[in-house]
Amino acid sequence: MIELDSTTLDKNYTREEEQQNALLTYHDSTIEEVLRRKKQFKEPEMISEEKSVFEAITMMSDKKLGALIVHDKVGNIAGIFTERDYLNKIAVRGPARRALLNR
Numbered sequence: 001m002i003e004l005d006s007t008t009l010d011k012n013y014t015r016e017e018e019q020q021n022a023l024l025t026y027h028d029s030t031i032e033e034v035l036r037r038k039k040q041f042k043e044p045e046m047i048s049e050e051k052s053v054f055e056a057i058t059m060m061s062d063k064k065l066g067a068l069i070v071h072d073k074v075g076n077i078a079g080i081f082t083e084r085d086y087l088n089k090i091a092v093r094g095p096a097r098r099a100l101l102n103r
Contacts, residue, residue: 044069049078053090056081 029037046069047056056068060083067082 046071047081048073053086057086 045059045063045065047059049070049072060066060068067080069077070079070081072078
C-alpha cells in the first residue's frame with residue numbers, strides 16, 4: 001500500500017492548481033502563444049497544390065508532420081492536407097487498398 005504524507009498531497013494539489021491555472025491562461029491565449037509555451041512552435045510547412053500525394057506524404061514522414069498547408073501557384077493558401085486525408089480518401093479507397101487486399 002502506498003502511503004501519502006502531507007507533503008505529497010500538497011504537491012499533488014499544487015500540480016492540479018497549476019493545471020487549472022494553465023487551462024484558464026490558455027483559454028485567452030492565441031494559438032501561437034500556446035505553441036510557444038509548449039516549445040513546439042515552428043513555421044508551418046507548405047506544399048504546392050501541384051505536387052503529388054506521394055511527395056506530400058514523403059515530406060510529412062521525413063519531417064514528422066501530421067499536416068501540410070497547401071498553396072496555389074500564386075502562393076495563396078488553398079487548403080490543408082492531413083494524415084487523415086491520406087488514410088481516409090486515398091489509402092483506404094484508392095488503388096493501394098486493392099493492392100493490399102490482393103496479397
